Amino acid sequence: DSGVTQTPKHLITATGQRVTLRCSPRSGDLSVYWYQQSLDQGLQFLIQYYNGEERAKGNILERFSAQQFPDLHSELNLSSLELGDSALYFCASSAGTIDNSPLHFGNGTRLTVT
């Protein structure tokens, strides 16, 4: 168990809808990262937060947004969903931004857009 909790595990929704994915980092970790893994592909970095502030952006679509709350949990909001958004969305956490602690991943949320 990595200590990173993601909910829900599975999500099925229709095109055009909006969903929210939730992540609780490991206790004490200040950084949260979101990754997208499409079928049989590598993980694509979406966005990173550190202690409530956005620190890095990857290839995140404008239809997607995220935030990290004072209790350090994070939410990834996906709107105007398209079929191509179907993927496994991972959250990961680490202790900080400038350290050698590895990223610990949650079990992912599998999003299916129909």
Add this chain to the structure above:
Amino acid sequence: AQTVTQSQPEMSVQEAETVTLSCTYDTSESDYYLFWYKQPPSRQMILVIRQEAYKQQNATENRFSVNFQKAAKSFSLKISDSQLGDAAMYFCAYRPRYTGTASKLTFGTGTRLQVTL
């Protein structure tokens, strides 16, 4: 920009044998970290091993070891005495050490490892 390349989409190894997975990366940084993650059918991402670029000694974790060649920007994973439970997708990943604002991992496209009897 940093890139990570895994040129072997699939590999196969017999149980109890040794297999090496390849990874190369491109970076202009001198200080960074390299990782191998395992993703079994459960889809969980599991850290297998990590290497700090400033350390010349290759990292080892039980049956897993790496061959880190900094000048060649190569970071291969050797799995000894392969077990059925090693069957998974393996991802190589890179992370700069000092970034000032961000320390995201950049992943390769993965190598699917099959373990046969």
